[in-house]
Structure formats: structure tokens, C-alpha cells
Amino acid sequence: MSRPQVVRHADRDELADTTARRLLATLTELQRDGRVAHLCLTGGRIANQIYSRLGELLADSEVDSSRLELWWGDERFVPTDDPERNAGPTLALLARYFQLDPARTHPMPSADGVVDASASAATYAKELDDTRFDVCLLGMGPDGHVASIFPDHASAEPTTQSVIGVSDAPKPPSERISLTLAALSRSRQVWFLVSGAEKGDSLARALGGDPELPASRVQGTERTLWLVDQDAAGKLPYFECSA
Numbered sequence: 533m534s535r536p537q538v539v540r541h542a543d544r545d546e547l548a549d550t551t552a553r554r555l556l557a558t559l560t561e562l563q564r565d566g567r568v569a570h571l572c573l574t575g576g577r578i579a580n581q582i583y584s585r586l587g588e589l590l591a592d593s594e595v596d597s598s599r600l601e602l603w604w605g606d607e608r609f610v611p612t613d614d615p616e617r618n619a620g621p622t623l624a625l626l627a628r629y630f631q632l633d634p635a636r637t638h639p640m641p642s643a644d645g646v647v648d649a650s651a652s653a654a655t656y657a658k659e660l661d662d663t664r665f666d667v668c669l670l671g672m673g674p675d676g677h678v679a680s681i682f683p684d685h686a687s688a689e690p691t692t693q694s695v696i697g698v699s700d701a702p703k704p705p706s707e708r709i710s711l712t713l714a715a716l717s718r719s720r721q722v723w724f725l726v727s728g729a730e731k732g733d734s735l736a737r738a739l740g741g742d743p744e745l746p747a748s749r750v751q752g753t754e755r756t757l758w759l760v761d762q763d764a765a766g767k768l769p770y771f772e773c774s775a
Contacts, residue, residue, distance in 0.1 A: 533717070533751040536739060538758045540765045544727045547761045548578060551725065552585035554759075555667065558721075559595045562666050568636070572603045572668040572711075572719065574679070575618030578727045579671060583622060587629030597630040603663070605670060606679035606710035607640035609649040609697070616705060617642065640709045649697030653709045657695040660715070668719035668752070672726050673703070676734040676745030680710035688713070688746050713749050722752035729763040736767045 541547040562569040573579070590597070608616045615621070619639035626632060638659060641652035670678050680698045681687045687698045687710060694715040698708040716722065724747065726735055738748040739758065750756075760768075 534754055534756045536756045536758055541761045544761050547727055547759060548581040548585050551759050552582050552589060555586055556589050556593055558667060563596055563599050568599045568601050570601045570663060570665045572605050572665040573622060574605050574669045574671050576671045578725050580625060583625050587626060590629050598633055601636045603638045604640050606708060608705045609643050609707040609709055610705055611644050612642040649707045649709050653695040653697040660694055665719040667721045668716055670724050672724055672747045674730045674734055676738055676747045678747040678750055680708040681713055681746040683744055683746060716750045719752050721755040722750055723757045723759055726760040726764045729766060731764045732767040735764050
């Protein structure tokens with residue numbers, strides 16, 4: 533596993549712009565030899581701000597959207613048209629800027645007529661198979677949860693599964709689907725996106741290796757980046773940060 537690197541930004545807007553540019557450069561490099569780049573997406577305000585900025589940059593870039601495979605790290609198990617879903621707003625946003633290939637776009641199943649989240653998780657696990665993400669984007673909650681893996685909850689228990697159904701989540705909606713910590717840690721690069729002073733305590737604990745926090749237990753095999761704004765980084769010693 534890679535040693536975490538922290539990159540501090542002045543504010544949320546700088547975090548979004550710089551991360552979008554970093555992602556664009558990374559995708560360009562990954563596709564340079566003609567390969568398909570596998571990108572795992574997350575939801576949330578800062579993530580969607582990054583996707584919007586990335587979309588603006590794509591028009592003048594070398595990135596080929598037909599060679600971009602999109603996955604999700606977790607999802608709220610609600611109907612397809614529910615605004616609580618991560619995939620819906622993200623896909624609508626990205627579709628403004630480039631053509632999405634349905635064959636390379638892998639949103640998690642919704643609750644439309646499906647028995648339960650666990651059955652849907654098993655379906656997604658088959659679709660995922662042994663895929664390794666080139667870049668996995670992750671947020672972190674104020675409690676240190678990552679994807680839909682929560683501290684002091686059954687979702688954080690060790691498992692051999694790559695995707696699980698999550699019930700009784702401490703944050704609504706209570707039913708979710710999530711990649712497991714082990715599946716997330718198969719990613720070549722993991723990028724945590726953390727904004728806001730309310731996450732300062734958990735950020736410091738996660739970087740300190742607190743095993744109680746799921747976020748501390750995910751690392752990329754080649755690189756782990758914590759991309760944070762100044763508010764979130766307020767409780768970090770300066771020497772832990774690098775550009």
C-alpha cells in the first residue's frame with residue numbers, strides 16, 4: 533500500500549479546480565497508450581463541483597470519453613428518479629459535456645422493484661468482477677465514514693465480498709450499496725476529497741491511522757492522496773502536508 537500524501541488547498545473552489553485539472557492530466561496520461569481508464573466516482577457537493585469543472589476542461593483536452601469506464605463506490609438504495617441517488621445528478625452533469633457510453637457506464641442498481649440492497653450488491657459484484665480502478669475518488673464524512681462504510685457499524689466488519697448491501701445506516705437513507713474497504717483498496721490510486729471544518733477531527737484521526745475510522749483503512753496500491761481545503765486541514769500539523 534502507498535503512503536498517504538496530503539495536498540492542502542486554500543478553499544473549496546481551489547480544491548475543486550485543482551483536483552479537476554489533476555484528474556484531467558491523470559486521465560490523459562492513462563489513455564496515452566490507447567488503454568481504457570477506469571474511474572470510480574463518489575457523490576457529494578465537492579465531488580459534483582469537481583465533475584462540473586472537469587467537464588468544462590474536457591472540450592480542449594486529449595481525453596477520449598469513449599475510453600473512459602465509470603464506476604461508483606457506493607449508492608443510496610432508492611428509486612432511480614430519487615434525487616438522493618449519487619449516480620443521477622452526476623450523470624446528468626457529465627452528460628452536458630461529453631457523450632457517455634452506456635456500455636462503459638456502471639451505476640449501481642436502484643430500488644426499482646428489486647428485493648433488497650444485498651441482492652443488488654451481488655449483481656454489482658458480478659459486473660465489477662476483478663476490475664481495478666485506476667483512480668478511485670472518495671469523500672469522507674464528519675464521522676470518518678467512507679463510501680457507505682460507517683464506524684461502529686456492521687458495514688465495517690471484515691468480509692470477503694467486494695460489494696455489500698448496507699442496512700440501518702446511521703445516515704439516511706438507511707439502505708445503501710457499497711464497495712467494501714478491501715475492494716476500494718484494490719484501486720491503483722485513491723483520492724480523498726475533504727472539505728469543511730466539520731471534518732477536521734476525523735481527518736486528523738484518519739491520517740493518524742485510527743483503525744476505528746473506515747477512512748483510515750483505505751489506501752491505493754500505488755498512490756493515496758488526501759486533497760483537502762484549509763478548513764478541513766485546520767487540525768493537521770503543517771509538516772504532514774505536501775504539495
